[in-house]
Amino acid sequence: MSRNDTAHDETAEESDASDRDDHRNPEVGDPAGEPAQPVDDDGSVSSGSVSRRSFLEGLGVASVLGIGGASATDDSLFEMDGLQTVGDPIGDYPYRDWEDLYREEWDWDSVSRSTHSVNCTGSCSWNVYVKNGQVWREEQAGDYPRFDESLPDPNPRGCQKGACYTDYVNADQRIKHPLKRVGERGEGKWKRISWDEALTEIAEHVVDEVQDGRYDAISGFTPIPAMSPVSFASGSRLINLLGGVSHSFYDWYSDLPPGQPITWGTQTDNAESADWYNADYIIAWGSNINVTRIPDAKYFLDAGYNGTKRVGVFTDYSQTAIHTDEWVSPEPGTDTALALGMAQTIVDEGLHDEAHLKEQTDMPLLVRQDTGKFLRASEVPAVNTDADRPEWMLLMADSDGQLREAPGSLGERDGQKDYSKSIELDFDPQLDAEQTVHTTDGSVRVRTVWNELRDELAQYDPETVHEETGVGTETYQRVAREFAEVDKAKIIQGKGVNDWYHNDLGNRAIQLLVTLTGNLGRQGTGLDHYVGQEKIWTFHGWKTLSFPTGKVRGVPTTLWTYYHAGILDNTDEDTAEKIRESIDKDWMPVYPEERSDGSRPDPSTMFVWRGNYFNQAKGNVAVEDELWPKLDLVVDINFRMDSTAMYSDIVLPTASHYEKHDLSMTDMHTYVHPFTPAVEPLGESKTDWQIFRELAAKIQEVATERGVEPIDDRKFDREIDLTTIYDDYVRDWASGEEDALAEDRAACEYILEHSEESNPADSDEQITFADTVEEPKRLLESGDHWTSDIEEGEAYTPWKDFVQDKNPWPTATGRQQYYIDHDWFLELGEQLPTHKEGPTNTGGDYPMEYNTPHGRWSIHSTWRDSEKLLRLQRGEPVVYLHPEDAAERGIEDGDTVEVFNDLAEVELQAKLYPSSQRGTARMYFAWERFQFPGDTDFNSLVPMYMKPTQLVQYPEDTGEHLYFFPNYWGPTGVNSDVRVDVRKQGGTNE
């Protein structure tokens, strides 16, 4: 009676005639068009009313019945009435019919392909199984097509959070109806209102604000387009039409590595994770891959069996350190010193790649010793230049000591990115040059950046580096040597090194290691920084869908928050002065704009969707006390009641990730795949696109009734016309077709159609939405936003445009730029990467470091409140403490403790962690505010502080290289230089 007979009975239902070796997938469908909409107003919805719990209990009951009535009555060992005696039940058992019990549970009615809209960079395609009209479970679709058979299989992508998103669909947390706050913000007291009431109230308010010219007091906060670009665009599109403010997120979350725009003139560009396997040597530098990149960890783990050496740089013996070949453990905040020490070893021992440095970097450029500025062609009468802007033609000395213009300098380029010029050299510049030059200012001593760098590096001798970092001198020098000597070396840089105040210096120091060794622009090399999803593959389609007017009021969220939370002076005098100067010079914008009479209104209105701004805001105490009261109306659009929803005035119920159409992408891979609805939106919920579309309709209705006239935008050459805002919302601005973008799925198609990556201009090939439903599709090309092409059979690696094709880097010098001659950088002694102590006593004078890394059990705050996952933790927030730190304070594992500083005290459970270094209170972050007793959360202990070097424009007057652009350049919301202490609950503060 072999059951395997059944297994072998493969039916010929294979609908997919692809040649892949893949029989694992059930048939996945996408219902045509939108799912039926729930009935408006009264909320009388037919389905979705059975809770998941009762649905499953139903199963339980069935199971009990399935095992027969005997269980209730016949429980005596010896009463085996009518039952045959079983001899030896090994291999011979007569009563196997009962096995159908579990077989019947392995059953479903339909399967849909979807994924999760969370900021994890996972972008994992899942099959969602539906049974009895309810979402039952999910399993990775496991059908990413392979593009390189020598690499590990890309399947399956997913993690434990994605594996239980189903629980959210019918969870207690789920928001099922529009709600209006009736208690205080945060109290959790609500009145159920109709959609019409909710939209009317919001629309009336918005029309008032715009009519009064306060459209720039309306903010929209939504992060990470790549995780669901249609949902991102839904509200952004409306805010854009209103003349409102779109918030940055990548810098605000301190995910942006400022060193990349500074040195590489690029927001960030990474290899897809499959490329890890191509490396001979990988340093995971503060990147806790095994916790924060679960779907990609395979490439790191498998590389260990492929001859790759894996080094981990972590302050604790982390969950990734355990699977490395060597672990290096610097003191917290000393990564920069370690990197510069390694750089010194490489340079000192002549292990650097000289050809790379000469052609690809600013190392041969000459620097004036009198001003610290680059020597420019405009300053040297002997240099004849054809360039339009000789003041940005920089100079090198060739092998004869003759001054030569550096090709590709900004002065001969048309803006930041100009591929009509080349950096290829027709002479051999000297790295080590020093001479006197006759300039318009007289004789000036100049020397190369290389020589300046060597002087800087000379400070990082082994003794100093060991003293500063605690890492053994032989160890770090050997690692540096090994890194320099292999063919292909790579650094994966993580959040752990990006949250420090001096993160720009840390980035630049670590970047220097790949530059010095020429590890850029080839497979298996580079510096990958996968923190947040800064951009999206289908860039153009997303951009024009989100911002149809093309005139975007973008704001650096860190500065906006800081400004309106009233903590501009929360720092030393010089820094406070520079922050104001940056605003005054328009280097960084703050909205609402200053009015002609010198006044500046407060922000009045905030829409938050796809994010949890209030919970995740650093400077949380100031945000709650100062910023939040300024907002007259906070609207949260959400499927679950998170902390921001709790602190909102109106909450609108949105479709879950299994109830809508959208797209998903990430820079961890080069595929695009969809969300499709497995079930209808629960209760009265609607998709984000539907909600903002209906709000646009309501605004148009109210404005038309009131006879509102169009107004001129204060800043841009356009009119804001509320009487056509719905028509504008649903019009395809590219084709001019009216009503074309009414539905989510049409918006998905719009993005794919208008993006180079999915619809290349020079090819007939095109990816449609239906294609992605069939299986994830590898993108066809990369558009302007990327620094390499996507090539068949190869993992994507960045920087080929510059390293292989010799196009100018998008920096002022046209090269990888380690020397920044901006006045502020010179003043602060940061023209080159250098190690500096962070700010002291941030949060007060306390003995412990406060560290809030990304954890295993949540994607930011999503899943923090998941019952299933909390059962696999301790059910409440915990802080990891070194056992001796705990013992000194009389704390035992499981005790309730208070983590405190001058700003706040936060109560949670102590967990002893022997793999921690002494002196760190480590709280894996993003617990929701309502998980702590008292009115505090993990961010209450964190002040905000901004670094002046991240508020600049460069060049100062024209800003082609560094200029505010949302998520490209702006101050990062750092949070690691915070001091705290810990005591048992009820203890006193010394």
Next chain:
Amino acid sequence: MSTESDGNGESVDLAEGVDHQVAMVMDLNKCIGCQTCTVACKSLWTEGGGRDYMYWNNVETKPGEGYPRDWENSGGGWKSADHSERQPGEIPDQEDYGEAWEFNHKEIMYDGSDQPLRPNSDPEWGPNWDEDQGAGEYPNSYYFYLPRICNHCTHPSCVEACPRKAIYKREEDGIVLIDQERCRGYRYCVEGCPYKKVYYNATQKTSEKCIFCYPRLEGEGPEGETFAPACAEECPPQLRLVGFLDDEQGPIHKLVEEYEVALPLHPEYQTQPNVYYIPPFAPPQHSEDGETTGIDRIPRQYLEELFGERVHDALDTIEREREKVDRGGESELLDMLTDTNPARKYRMEVFDDG
């Protein structure tokens, strides 16, 4: 190394009466403790109906007390290799498993409660309570993750323990099942299993355990397709190989019988598990002045407690093969542990035609 093989698994010790034996190899060097396997199993098999506290698949941090707490000291198994007498065992208390906590979401979010979100009890233990804790002290602390399912043993002591003979081993694949119609919930099997991988369901009054996802193996779904167990298929690093121990062409046979790098957990329990582990290696210890030393981080003695004496040879073999690959050589062994060949990692239909 390997015994002579004649091509039909005769070198493999199968239970008498069993034609083939399903088996699983788990590579602990790829386990990242993400618990996707745990959640996959739970969502599929153990929600509601009295099963909520059960984790047929769990992942525990080692060294650690595990799930249920201190299971390694709870007895069970056989007294000796001749399987003639069972080692007495204990039935864990409910607190040692932990309860399936309920939470107060609704009260906080919609009813204006000023309490924090908390379990409905004041728990002191749970299925993953000592996650990441391990042993030793910074910078030379150590820990790793150990995923566990029912071992579907060749000499299952749970079968022997059951007075109703309601537990059996399937003829065609050696999967060990508890007959849910015949079982009366006496819990002798819970006591008798040294791995504590049988769970009592107080609602249904039966004992339940991992079924190796036999409906998936059999292709019992609506579309008739076969799947490996959910814990294996859903594992992000794909650290589990699934197949038959007696499939001599398969990686499991090679890893267990030829290379002898895949070892049973606690072989001294004498049940002869059919789940095997590639033992963990770790970066070496640090000296006081922060230098990398040549000293093993995970004490060999500890690994020996878990995997028996053969762990030394297994680790030496892996190290040797890794050095070979580092020098540019090829390694069949490491190739089998790398996820480059999806067709190879789950070989479940090899005997269908037999």
